[in-house]
Amino acid sequence: RRTAKISVSELKRRFQERELEAGTIDTLNEPIVTVDTGAKRAVSDAILGQAIKLDPKSSANVEAKNTNAAGLPITEASDVTVSSDELANSVFGRKPQALQSEEDVLTGAQWGTLMHEAMQWLPLAKYTQASLTKELDTLVMKGTFTEEERNLLSDTSLYKFFSSDLGKRLINAKRIERELPFSMLFEGKRVYDTLEDGENLFLQGIIDTAFEEDGEWILVDYKTDRVKSGEDLIKRYKIQMDLYKEALQRLTGMPVKACYIYSFRLHDAIIID
Known part of the structure; x- marks a missing residue:
C-alpha cells in the first residue's frame, strides 16, 4: 500500500x-492557485518564481463530478490545486521547444532549471563580468543552451555568485x-x-x-x-x-x-x- x-x-x-x-x-503567506480551463493564466501567475503552493488539505478533498466511458472519475479543472513544479512540468506549463513562441511565458521553475544547468556546466x-558572459556564449556554441535559453540566463546573478x-x-x-x-x-x-x-x-x-x-x-x-x-x-x-x-x-x-x-x-x- x-x-x-x-x-x-x-x-x-x-x-x-x-x-x-x-x-x-507556517505557509509563508503563499496563495493557493487553481488551474482553470484557461491554464495559461495560472502559468502567467507563476512568472519568475511567483509563489504557488499545493494545499495539502484541499487536494485530498476533490470530489468526482462524473465518470467517463471507462468508469474513471472526471473532476472539474477548477477544483484541482497544483504545485509550481507540477505546473511547470505539465503539458500546461511546458511545450516542446519547436512549438514554443516568443509569447510563451517563463515560469519560476523553468528559470530555476536553467540557472541550475548553468552552475552545472560553467x-x-x-x-570578470565580461569573461563570464563570454563563457555562457561558448556554452551556446557547444549546444549546451539554445539562444533562447541563453537570453533567459542572468549573467549578473551568476557573476555575483562566483x-x-x-x-x-x-x-x-x-x-x-x-x-x-x-x-x-x-x-x-x-x-x-x-x-x-x-x-x-x-x-x-x-x-x-x-x-x-x-x-x-x-x-x-x-x-x-x-x-x-x-x-x-x-x-x-x-x-x-x-x-x-x-x-x-x-x-x-x-x-x-x-x-x-x-x-x-x-x-x-x-x-x-
Missing part, C-alpha cells in the same frame, strides 16, 4: 504537511562534486507511522554542489525562489537540506561542516544550522 521508492522533494513535502498539521511551520574559474565569498571557496576547493546523484535506504517510520520497524524506503535525490574544505564537506544548494529574506528559504528548505546532509555523510563517510542555500534572487549565501 506504500511505494517503496521516494524522492527527496516528495519526502520534503510529506514532512512539511505533517508540520503544518502540527502548527510548527567551468569553475575566476571570472565573486562572492562562497563562490571563491568553491573555486579554490580541491575536490568538488556537482549534480551528485545519491540513493540510500531511509527508515520508513520517519515518513509513515504505520510501517513496521525495520521497513525502509529507497530515497533518491541530487545534490547541487558539494566541495571539500579542510577534510569536511561544504554543501551548497541553489535556489531561485522569489522570497523576502533568507529566513523564508530556511523555513522552506531546511528539511531538504537536512536530508542532503545526512545522505552525503552516510555515503562518503566524511562529515559536513556547513550547509548553504545560495539565493540567486537575494544574491546571498544563507547558512543552515
